[in-house]
Amino acid sequence: MSKEIPELDRDFVENGQKTYLRHLSVDCVIFGFHENELKVLLIRWKDGPWCLPGGFVKKEESLDKSASRILHERTGLDDIFLQQFHVFGDANREKDKEEFNSKLKDSWIMDRFVTVGYYALVEYSKVKPKPDWLSDECSWWDIHSIPSLVYDHNEILEKALDVLRQSLNDHPIGYNLLPEKFTMPELQRLYETILDKEIDRRNFQKKLLSLDILVRLEERKTGGAHKAPYLYRFDKRKYDRALKEGLTGGF
Amino acid sequence: MSKEIPELDRDFVENGQKTYLRHLSVDCVIFGFHENELKVLLIRWKDGPWCLPGGFVKKEESLDKSASRILHERTGLDDIFLQQFHVFGDANREKDKEEFNSKLKDSWIMDRFVTVGYYALVEYSKVKPKPDWLSDECSWWDIHSIPSLVYDHNEILEKALDVLRQSLNDHPIGYNLLPEKFTMPELQRLYETILDKEIDRRNFQKKLLSLDILVRLEERKTGGAHKAPYLYRFDKRKYDRALKEGLTGGF
DNA sequence: TTTCATTGTGTAAATTATACACAACTAATT
């Protein structure tokens, strides 16, 4: 399974504990929305399994800062919407850890880790996924066809989806996942995908407009094979205000 | 401020890192309800400030297990409703740490700690608060008059209250805080205290009964200076079922 | 016996959520 460890990695493996807090990691569930599908950014370790992008907490760095640093490293983006959602602390959550890391026997990396899950909402088109030096691949996966992930990462992802679902009415989820201009059907697909249920088209539009956080533009979106829908954008000011009070209702 | 460290403490201070994960702690916000007030169990360090009861994570122990162990140590109770709610990971969250621990200069305890917040719901009357060997006092405090706590513990407590408020409709909060038999006005006070708002008496009763999770007993509660109210209890079976689907509505 | 604070109870009005149908538009097809 494992090859020899390159020079760059060696320092990390042998001396990482001087830089990072031991026993503690951060894993990110990075959501994007594209072609009416909710997607998650996954990476694949060199010669290894798929997993959530993650990293470690520097000794003088806040947890939130770690997460946004990791996110920046993986997506190139700054100012990303990022939310801590759960800590995974089972004593045996990293089963088969030796198998995946046979060359790291005495490294701090082989210690038990408790990991803090963050979810991020990013605009799909702005991300250029780039694998890091630990990984071969970095790409988007539809949430309906996630591969088997390392350790408890499938569980972490499920929990993130769960929290995302419950947050739909009091976090700026639409705002962060969609491009600046979007159509009502696109927004509806986003809601339907996250909630995993169908919503009546007219009632959806009625409720979203009643929240008074959207602005309909003069433009329409052309190019589709059908009637051209209007474009909308969020009214950031009103949106932020509404979120403070919690968006009412919920489908 | 500090006295000499007793023998028992010395081993913990000098060798704790052999038993516990470094950099990681658990703090518990233990809620109880008594005399129509929502209360929190606080402890006071020997010669030190008030704080949330907390502890550390053993190397082969899950996070949840740590929390319930800590809770058991502090309250004597088992099978407590316990819920992780947030991780506090600011790099400088433990300000004035040296001041409070002047005798521990080189101990693992002086390292930076990230702490996982758990909230617990206990039946007030079943708890006999007992300070541990680190603390002088252990007692209940009304949430409206919490003293200044060490580090960021006031912030942790506020966050717990926040989460408790938001969880009222999909967690068994009433069930765990009240004694087996209780009156409708008592239940209403509990809701009003947690939500920090008044609720119409008739509408409250109507909704709670419509959830079909309460059983009215033949008994009434006597001894009060007024008309004797009926006693109720939760129908555990129906209650659990309802919670799975999320209690509807919400005041 | 009276007083006082509290409990138990129901209905009407307002708000919110749900169900549902047809004409207009656009690109693709013929």
Place this chain on the structure above:
DNA sequence: AATTAGTTGTGTATAATTTACACAATGAAA
């Protein structure tokens, strides 16, 4: 150029839920 297929835009009636609100009965204390 006309037709087709699939999608968009729009409003109303009904059901469900939430809110507002008043008075008689009770039990202890005065």
